[in-house]
Amino acid sequence: xxxxxxxxxxxxxxxxxxxxxxxxxxxxxxxxxxxxxxxxxxxxxxxxxxxxxxxxxxxxxxxxxxxxxxxxxxxxxxxxxxxxxxxxxxxxxxxxxxxxxxxxxxxxxxxxxxxxxxxxxxxxxxxxxxxxxxxxxxxxxxxxxxxxxxxxxxxxxxxxxxxxxxxxxxxxxxxxxxxxxxxxxxxxxxxxxxxxxxxxxxxxxxxxxxxxxxxxxxxxxxxxxxxxxxxxxxxxxxxxxxxxxxxxxxxxxxxxxxxxxxxxxxxxxxxxxxxxxxxxxxxxxxxxxxxxxxxxxxxxxxxxxxxxxxxxxxxxxxxxxxxxxxxxxxxxxxxxxxxxxxxxxxxxxxxxx
Amino acid sequence: xxxxxxxxxxxxxxxxxxxxxxxxxxxxxxxxxxxxxxxxxxxxxxxxxxxxxxxxxxxxxxxxxxxxxxxxxxxxxxxxxxxxxxxxxxxxxxxxxxxxxxxxxxxxxxxxxxxxxxxxxxxxxxxxxxxxxxxxxxxxxxxxxxxxxxxxxxxxxxxxxxxxxxxxxxxxxxxxxxxxxxxxxxxxxxxxxxxxxxxxxxxxxxxxxxxxxxxxxxxxxxxxxxxxxxxxxxxxxxxxxxxxxxxxxxxxxxxxxxxxxxxxxxxxxxxxxxxxxxxxxxxxxxxxxxxxxxxxxxxxxxxxxxxxxxxxxxxxxxxxxxxxxxxxxxxxxxxxxxxxxxxxxxxxxxxxxxxxxxxxxxxxxxxxxxxxxxxxxxxxxxxxxxxx
Numbered sequence: 001x002x003x004x005x006x007x008x009x010x011x012x013x014x015x016x017x018x019x020x021x022x023x024x025x026x027x028x029x030x031x032x033x034x035x036x037x038x039x040x041x042x043x044x045x046x047x048x049x050x051x052x053x054x055x056x057x058x059x060x061x062x063x064x065x066x067x068x069x070x071x072x073x074x075x076x077x078x079x080x081x082x083x084x085x086x087x088x089x090x091x092x093x094x095x096x097x098x099x100x101x102x103x104x105x106x107x108x109x110x111x112x113x114x115x116x117x118x119x120x121x122x123x124x125x126x127x128x129x130x131x132x133x134x135x136x137x138x139x140x141x142x143x144x145x146x147x148x149x150x151x152x153x154x155x156x157x158x159x160x161x162x163x164x165x166x167x168x169x170x171x172x173x174x175x176x177x178x179x180x181x182x183x184x185x186x187x188x189x190x191x192x193x194x195x196x197x198x199x200x201x202x203x204x205x206x207x208x209x210x211x212x213x214x215x216x217x218x219x220x221x222x223x224x225x226x227x228x229x230x231x232x233x234x235x236x237x238x239x240x241x242x243x244x245x246x247x248x249x250x251x252x253x254x255x256x257x258x259x260x261x262x263x264x265x266x267x268x269x270x271x272x273x274x275x276x277x278x279x280x281x282x283x284x285x286x287x288x289x290x291x292x293x294x295x296x297x298x299x300x301x302x303x304x305x306x307x308x309x310x311x312x313x314x315x316x317x318x319x320x321x322x323x324x325x326x327x328x329x330x331x332x333x334x335x336x337x338x339x340x341x342x343x344x345x346x347x348x349x350x351x352x353x
Numbered sequence: 354x355x356x357x358x359x360x361x362x363x364x365x366x367x368x369x370x371x372x373x374x375x376x377x378x379x380x381x382x383x384x385x386x387x388x389x390x391x392x393x394x395x396x397x398x399x400x401x402x403x404x405x406x407x408x409x410x411x412x413x414x415x416x417x418x419x420x421x422x423x424x425x426x427x428x429x430x431x432x433x434x435x436x437x438x439x440x441x442x443x444x445x446x447x448x449x450x451x452x453x454x455x456x457x458x459x460x461x462x463x464x465x466x467x468x469x470x471x472x473x474x475x476x477x478x479x480x481x482x483x484x485x486x487x488x489x490x491x492x493x494x495x496x497x498x499x500x501x502x503x504x505x506x507x508x509x510x511x512x513x514x515x516x517x518x519x520x521x522x523x524x525x526x527x528x529x530x531x532x533x534x535x536x537x538x539x540x541x542x543x544x545x546x547x548x549x550x551x552x553x554x555x556x557x558x559x560x561x562x563x564x565x566x567x568x569x570x571x572x573x574x575x576x577x578x579x580x581x582x583x584x585x586x587x588x589x590x591x592x593x594x595x596x597x598x599x600x601x602x603x604x605x606x607x608x609x610x611x612x613x614x615x616x617x618x619x620x621x622x623x624x625x626x627x628x629x630x631x632x633x634x635x636x637x638x639x640x641x642x643x644x645x646x647x648x649x650x651x652x653x654x655x656x657x658x659x660x661x662x663x664x665x666x667x668x669x670x671x672x673x674x675x676x677x678x679x680x681x682x683x684x685x686x687x688x689x690x691x692x693x694x695x696x697x698x699x700x701x702x703x704x705x706x707x708x709x710x711x712x713x714x715x716x717x718x719x720x721x722x723x724x725x726x727x728x729x730x731x732x733x734x735x736x737x738x739x740x741x
Contacts, residue, residue, distance in 0.1 A: 069549045071419060082559035086452035092549035095558035096445050103407065107375060107419025107427070108549065110403035113372035114425050119551055137415065140408035171475050 017138025021224040045088035052237030053153040063221035076160045099133040102141035109146045123150045127168035128158045142201040142230045155239040163242040167192040172309040173294045180297040199271040206232040207267040212254035224337035234265045238314035244293025256288040261317035279329035360491040360521045361386030363528045367495040369400040370536040373503045374425035377416035381435040382421040383518035384458040396658040410435035414442035424548035427453040433460035436474040447482030452505035461704040469705020470518040472669040484512040485647040487618040493599045508580045518621040575646040602650040608637030616641040617667040628713025635714035651686040661694035668700045699729035
C-alpha cells in the first residue's frame, strides 16, 4: 500500500502515467522506430556480442548530436568501427594514436575557435588510453580549458591487445598480465581513482556513468554538451570477453558494479561532488564478483586468500558507499531492477539523501 | 622590408605573415625564441591565431595534427629531444598526409646531453615521410618557411624546415621580410580536402589491413617523388614574387670545373664558401648546397656531381655502426653512375663543435689521405686508447 501511495505521489509530481502498451498495426512503425534519434555510431560494426563499449558509445553519440567531431584513441572502439574502407561513424571522426586523443581534440577545438565555429569536439579513449598512456595529454587538455567532452569507456583492462592489466583494472582481477596462481591473486594494486585526479583540475563538470543506466548516462552527456569548457565522463563498460561473463549479462554485470558500490555513479562540478546516484539496495560485492570469470579465483570455497581478497574488495566498496553517501533508503517502487530505469540519477536521485 | 633580426625572431615574423590559424608549441632550446616571439606577436594583437601552449612536444605535434585535420593552417616548432618525443606523431601526421609546417632548430640528441647544433634530431626522423628542407642562412630560413606553407598545401605532405640551432636561430643579421601583400598573393588560403566537417563527415586514420597498407606506402613514396618538382617550382615562384630564391632542391656554386666537389646542408655551406674564398691555396672545389634532404633529389645530385673525381660529403650527424647518413645516401644515388666520383664522407660539428673556415683546407687535403677519420674533427688525444 505504501508503494502504491508513493507511486501515485511520483506520478503526480512527474506526470508519468504509464500508457498501456499497444501492438503496432501492420506497416506502422513502432514508437522506437518512429523516434527521431540521431545515430552517430551506426550498427553493423565489428564489436563483440554484448560489448559494453559499443553500447556506451552509441548512447553518447545519440545525446551528443550531429554537430560534433570525434578524436578517438587507438583501441577496440577505433578498430571495430573503422576497418578500412568501412566506417560506422556518421560524424567527422579521426584516429591518430593511442595516447593523444585529448591533444588531437585540443587541436580540433582550437581550429573551431579560429574559424568561429561552434561544432563541439569529443575525445574518446578506453581506460588504457585515459588512465595510463594518454593521461598526460588529458591533464593538459583539462588544464588548458578546451571546450571538449572527454569520454573514457572504462572496461578495466587493455582489451584490444588481449586483456592485459591497466591502472584501471580492479584489485584482484585476473588479466593476462595479472593472472592468479600459487603466488598471486590477480592484480596486486588498486584501481586508480581517476575521478579524484580529474576533480583536482577543477573543471566545470566530471561524472561517472554506467551502461546499465542509459538515461542517466545520456543526461550526463547532454549536461556536459551544454558547458563551454572541459568536461569528463567515465563510463563503466563491461567487456564480456575480458571480464569473462556471458554476453547477455553485460547490463546486469554493470548494474551490480553500481549496486555493490565498486563503481559509484557521481557528478562533480569544479571538483566538488554535487550529485550521486543512491543505491536503494546495497548488494554484497560477491553478487558482482561471482558473475565474472576474472574474479573466479575469489569465489573458491576454502581458500583463505580468496576470503581475504573478497574482504578487501568489500572494504573498497564500503569505503565508496561511505565517502559518497551512496546508501539509499531501501526499496523503491520506481527503481526496481528489471523494470524501467527512468528517473535514476534524475531529480528523484537528488531527493534520496 | 630589410631589418636586423635574430633568426628566431625572423622566423616568428615569417610564420605570422602566413597567418596560421593554430600554433602549438612546447619550449626547448634552441627553438624557444621562435615561440616566444610568436607569443609576443599574439599578445600584442599582431598575430590572430589560437596559440596552444601544450604540456609536451608530443601534444604539440598532436594539436597541430588535429587542427590541420579540422581545416586549420597549423604550425609548430621544436628541436632535439622534442623531435624524438614527437616521433610517433610525426610518422602519423605524414602517414595521414596532413599538411602542416614545423621548424626544427637542429640540435644534438642526448646522451651525452648537448644543447648545441648538429642534425641528429631531424635525421632520426628522416624516414617519417616528412619533407625536410635545410636552410643555409636566415634569409633562406624565412623564405623557405613561407614556401613550406605553400608546398604542404600542394603536396599534402608535412614540411619540416630545418635550421641550425644557435648558429642560425640565435644569430642576428639583416633579413628582408616580404610585405603582407606579397605573402598573401603567394600563399593561397588554406584548404584541406579531407578536413573534418559535420556537413560531410569522413573517418580519418582508420585501420588498414594487409590488403591495402602497401598501396598507402607506395602512394606516399610517389607523392614524395612528385614533391621534388613542387619544391623547385615553389622556389621559382618565390623568386618571381620577391627576386630571391633559396636554390630549389640544391645549388651548385664555387668552381664548376673543379675536380673536387663538396656537398653540405645548412649553415656549413656558408663556412665552406668563406673557407674556399680565404684559402685559395687549398685548391678550388665545386660546392653543392643540398636544400631538400627529403625528398632526396638523387637525379639532381647525379647531375650536380657530373665530372667530379672526388666528392666530399659533409654529415652533421652519424649513424653509429654505419657512418655518415648523407654520405651513405649519396653513395647509393651514384652507385650506377659510370665514373662516379670517389666519396669522402666526414661528420663535422657534432654537438656544436665549431666548424672553422680552415676546415675547408683540411677537408681538401684529406682527399688524398685514405685514413682520414669519419668524425673528422674528433680529437683522439682526448680519448682513452681503447676508445679511439
